[in-house]
Amino acid sequence: MSDPPARSLTPPRQNRSQRTLERLVRASLDILDEQGATALTVQAIVTRADSSVGSFYARFKGKDDLLDYLGERVWQEALDRWNTSVSSHDWSELDLRQLAEGSVRLLSDAQRSRSSYLKSLDRAAGRNDDAYVRFRRPLLDGIGTLLLARSDEIAHVRPDLAVRFGLLAVLGLIDADDPGGGTPLPPGVLVRAATDILVGYLSPASPPLEDEGEVAFFDIWG
Secondary structure, rough: OOOOOOOOOOOOHHHHHHHHHHHHHHHHHHHHHHHOHHHOOOOHHHOOOOOOHHHOOOOOOOHHHHHHHHHHHHHHHHHHHHHHHHHHHHHHHHHHHHHHHHHHHHHHHHHHHHHHHHHHHHHOOOOOOOOHHHHHHHHHHHHHHHOOOHHHHHHOOOHHHHHHHHHHHHHHHHHOOOOHHHOOOOHHHHHHHHHHHHHHOOOOOOOOOOOOOOOOOOOOOO
């Protein structure tokens, strides 16, 4: 399925109008997070935002227009935070195993946080996780690039395949432990197991990961 077209909203010129937009956005995301897509109605949004139906329709043509905007905005904000984190971090401080753990932690955090918004938005718009998959794609590309930059430390005869298969295996484990489908594993347990999987592809001779505390990394979610 192709990506839905990006919905662009003309930025409000007045501070008051911008604040109204932010209240509508915040109210919509809160309703999605707390009550699900079926509870997301125009009246519920404006009531929670302490706004009016007229203010809503001055900014959006309807609920579908709102959902397109929210999906694009949540996706873009998370991606911007990821790009900022990558460009501001000194990767030379991390060895290959630490880099692998940080990559796994990032993907795990993505599943446990903004993914709920993106998946709720997809369900509300009748899409099959398009926004979430579209968001995660550049993350995987970026993580793959970072890992392949250490190809001299990767013991596999085909570093590119090791990175690709390792990340696919990690995603399989993370997605299988969907927090919305039962009792999720403790984050530390999941990260350690997924890191062992990834490092197993990159450097099969590497010893198992011991529990020595979390690697100081970065948080793209705030």
